[in-house]
Every structure is written in C-alpha cells, then in structure tokens.
Amino acid sequence: MSELDVQIPTAFDPFAEANADDSGAGAKEYVHVRIQQRNGRKSLTTVQGLKKEFSYNKILKDLKKEFCCNGTVVQDPELGQVIQLQGDQRKNVSNFLIQAGIVKKEHIKIHGF
Amino acid sequence: MADEKEIPPGMKDEAAEFVPFDPSKKKKKKKVLIQDPAEEAEKLAEKTENLTVSDAPEPSFVGMKKKKKKPVETEVVSEEQEDAGEDLDGDHAGEDEEGEGIVLGRVRYPWEGTDRDYLYEELLDRVFNILRENNPDLAGDRRRTVMRPPQVLREGTKKTVFVNFMDLCKTMHRQPEHVMTFLLAEMGTSGSLDGQQRLVVKGRFAPKNFEGILRRYVNEYVICNGCKSPDTILSKENRLFFLRCEQCGSHRSVAPIKAGFVARVGRRKAGT
Numbered sequence: 001m002s003e004l005d006v007q008i009p010t011a012f013d014p015f016a017e018a019n020a021d022d023s024g025a026g027a028k029e030y031v032h033v034r035i036q037q038r039n040g041r042k043s044l045t046t047v048q049g050l051k052k053e054f055s056y057n058k059i060l061k062d063l064k065k066e067f068c069c070n071g072t073v074v075q076d077p078e079l080g081q082v083i084q085l086q087g088d089q090r091k092n093v094s095n096f097l098i099q100a101g102i103v104k105k106e107h108i109k110i111h112g113f
Numbered sequence: 114m115a116d117e118k119e120i121p122p123g124m125k126d127e128a129a130e131f132v133p134f135d136p137s138k139k140k141k142k143k144k145v146l147i148q149d150p151a152e153e154a155e156k157l158a159e160k161t162e163n164l165t166v167s168d169a170p171e172p173s174f175v176g177m178k179k180k181k182k183k184p185v186e187t188e189v190v191s192e193e194q195e196d197a198g199e200d201l202d203g204d205h206a207g208e209d210e211e212g213e214g215i216v217l218g219r220v221r222y223p224w225e226g227t228d229r230d231y232l233y234e235e236l237l238d239r240v241f242n243i244l245r246e247n248n249p250d251l252a253g254d255r256r257r258t259v260m261r262p263p264q265v266l267r268e269g270t271k272k273t274v275f276v277n278f279m280d281l282c283k284t285m286h287r288q289p290e291h292v293m294t295f296l297l298a299e300m301g302t303s304g305s306l307d308g309q310q311r312l313v314v315k316g317r318f319a320p321k322n323f324e325g326i327l328r329r330y331v332n333e334y335v336i337c338n339g340c341k342s343p344d345t346i347l348s349k350e351n352r353l354f355f356l357r358c359e360q361c362g363s364h365r366s367v368a369p370i371k372a373g374f375v376a377r378v379g380r381r382k383a384g385t
Contacts, residue, residue, distance in 0.1 A: 036301040037316040111299050113322030 031103045033090050035112035045090055047083040047097075054102065056081050062100075067092050260284055260331075263323040268313060275312035275323060285335050287347060292330060299326045339363040 029049060036044045050056065056073045060083050064071050071085040085093065090110050097103045224231050261284075264276040275296075282289045293312060297304050300322070304314035335343050337358035344359040347367065354367045 034301055111301070113300060113318060113325050 030107055030109045031097065033093050033108060033110045035088055035090055042086075043088045045085040045088060045093060047085070047093055048079055050081075050083070050097075050102065052080070056083060059083065059102070063089070063093065063096060066096060260327070263320050263327065265318065265320040265323060267317070271315065271317070273314045273316060273318045274307070275314065278306075278312040279310045281327065285331065285343070286345075287335065291334070291347065295330050295334070296323070296326055299329070334367055337361065337363060338365055 029051075031047065031049045034046045034048070036046065038044055050059070060071055060073055063069075063083065063085060067085065067087070067089050069086040069089060071083060074082045074084055076082050090112065094105075094108045094110055097108060098105050223235050260281060261277060263278075263281065266274040266276060268274045278292070279289060282292050285292070289306065289310070293304070293306065296312070297314070300314065300316065300318065302314055302316045304312060307313050331343065334347060334354075334356065335345060337343075337345050337356070337360065340358060340361040340363070342358060342360040346357045346359060348355055348357065354369065355364060356367045357364050
C-alpha cells in the first residue's frame with residue numbers, strides 16, 4: 001500500500017522515451033537501401049525495413065513512376081516485404097522517402113559502394 | 114565601446130566573405146599595427162604581457178617590440194573603429210591559414226587594439242594556439258593513420274581481386290573475416306579469400322568503391338567514438354561485439370557483424 005502511494009505521484013515515466021521512439025519512425029529500425037550488381041552494368045536497388053503499416057504496393061507505384069523504372073515487391077521469408085527497383089536508385093529512393101515523410105533521414109541507411 | 118559591442122554579431126556574417134580576400138586582410142593588419150597613439154600602445158603592451166604570461170616567452174616579447182615600434186609611424190585613429198571590427202575577421206582567417214603568424218608577432222589576438230570584451234571563440238582559439246605551441250601532441254590535430262588505397266585487379270570479367278586486403282586488415286587490427294563479411298554484406302555479393310590471402314569478390318568494383326566501404330567500416334568498427342583514435346580492439350563478449358579503445362579506455366558496443374542481408378533474388382531466375 002505504502003509503496004503504491006510512493007509510486008503514484010512520480011510523474012516521470014522512465015519508459016516514456018522508449019515508447020515514444022517506438023511509436024516514431026521505429027527506434028533503430030533502419031530502412032536499408034542496398035544495391036546489387038547484376039550482369040553487365042545493370043544493377044538492382046532494394047529497399048528493406050519500411051514500416052509494415054505502409055502499403056508497399058502504393059509506394060512502389062510512386063517510385064516506379066518517379067524514377068521511370070520497373071520494380072516489384074518481393075516477399076522474403078525472413079525480412080518480410082522488400083521493394084526491388086531496377087537500376088541504381090539509391091539516392092533517388094532515399095530522397096523520395098525523406099520527402100514523402102515516410103522515413104526520417106537518420107533512419108535510412110544506404111549500403112553499397 | 115557600445116559600437117564595438119554591436120559589431121560582433123554582424124561580423125560573423127562578414128567573416129565568410131572576408132576569408133578569400135588576401136590583400137585586404139594584409140592591409141588591415143598593418144593598419145591595426147599603425148593605428149594607436151603612444152600611451153595607448155604602452156598600455157596595450159602591458160596588456161599583452163599580462164595576457165601571455167602563460168605563453169612561451171618569445172612571442173610576447175616580439176609582440177611588445179612591435180607595439181613599441183609602432184607609434185613611430187602615422188596614426189589613423191578615425192579608421193580605428195571600423196578596422197578593429199574587420200580586423201577580427203582577418204585575424205581569424207589568418208590564424209586558420211598560417212600557424213606561424215603567431216611567432217611572427219603580428220597582432221596576435223583580435224581584441225588587441227580594442228577594448229571590447231573577448232568573444233568565447235577567440236579565447237578558445239587562443240587556448241588552442243597556446244596548447245599547440247607548448248605541447249603539439251596534446252592539441253586535437255593528431256595525425257591520422259593513413260591507410261593505403263586498396264589495390265584492385267580484375268580477374269576475368271566478373272570477379273574482382275582485392276590485393277592488399279590483408280595489409281589493410283593488419284593496419285586496422287581487425288580480423289580479416291570480420292572485414293570480409295562486412296565488405297561482402299555491403300556490396301551484396303559473395304566472395305572468398307584466395308591462396309595468397311587476397312579477397313576475391315564476385316562482380317565488378319572500382320577501387321573507389323572499396324575505399325568507400327572501407328571508410329564506412331573504419332568509422333563504424335575501428336574509430337573510437339570518444340577520442341577518434343583508431344587504436345581500438347574489437348572483442349566478442351557473449352555474442353555481442355564490443356569496441357574498446359586503447360587510448361582512452363572507452364567501451365562501446367557495435368552493431369552486430371553483418372547489417373542484415375539483402376533479399377537477393379533478382380540475379381537471373383535461377384530456380385523457382
């Protein structure tokens with residue numbers, strides 16, 4: 001009883017920050033933008049780790065339209081859905097995601113050379 | 114005094130513009146040297162002496178000499194205000210460009226010749242200059258360890274050989290396996306070490322690409338966050354990698370070896 005009394009008045013919630021972060025752009029949940037070489041000078045861009053709430057297909061549609069490239073959403077057994085785009089679209093994708101407010105800049109990781 | 118107080122915020126903006134101007138800067142400095150009447154100069158000389166007590170003796174002496182010599186020349190008191198203001202910018206740039214200017218005994222600090230308050234940045238500069246003069250290894254500009262650029266060969270058309278991979282691993286003091294997994298994960302390819310301990314990677318990569326990735330690797334897994342020294346040890350403690358700095362003893366955890374992997378399908382419809 002007395003412990004309860006002690007605990008109630010503290011307005012400070014030690015988990016507030018963590019919760020806020022989680023609800024934000026997903027704490028530590030980076031969006032990985034990778035590139036992969038194909039044969040010749042072709043390449044493939046993959047976007048992994050977007051939040052599940054987003055409709056991948058809609059994002060993909062806009063990406064395709066924006067960059068004039070084809071692409072697809074791949075279902076990966078471990079990583080969930082991954083967007084694939086043709087060509088090296090890493091810069092484009094990250095700019096797009098930031099501008100559309102889908103991901104914050106800190107949460108995008110661009111991999112590859 | 115009040116005027117001079119008001120100048121500084123504006124000066125910040127001017128500073129950017131004034132940096133490229135060399136001749137004007139030089140001129141200003143001379144003017145400042147010229148400007149004061151005799152008694153003020155003496156007062157200033159005293160002041161500089163006080164200021165530089167902690168310094169090595171010779172620069173302050175040089176400064177004094179200049180000050181004494183100065184009144185012989187003509188004095189431009191009317192311009193003093195503006196010049197003093199602009200001199201600050203010039204001097205800032207000067208300090209950045211040429212460290213030896215201090216020893217030459219020009220006007221050493223922007224506040225000399227004026228009686229305004231010191232700005233925090235100026236005092237900070239002064240502290241660092243003194244520190245650099247007296248014990249050069251203490252002041253933050255430690256020479257970075259230079260890594261040799263990666264040597265890259267093409268093996269056939271589809272494979273790339275990273276020749277001095279082992280050397281670089283050694284200079285970084287990292288396990289080659291660790292570096293290799295990172296490189297391969299970043300490039301999204303497969304590869305292996307060959308007989309002469311060179312790294313063979315599938316795909317075409319320019320040396321520049323390797324360099325970029327290695328740079329990222331060094332930032333993430335080699336450089337100490339606290340003191341920026343590359344003198345660190347990477348150790349694995351129950352499944353987690355920790356980076357311990359040998360210089361400052363700081364300890365930080367490091368993202369797990371591989372930053373996830375790519376959902377790599379694309380490459381030709383092989384199977385399915």
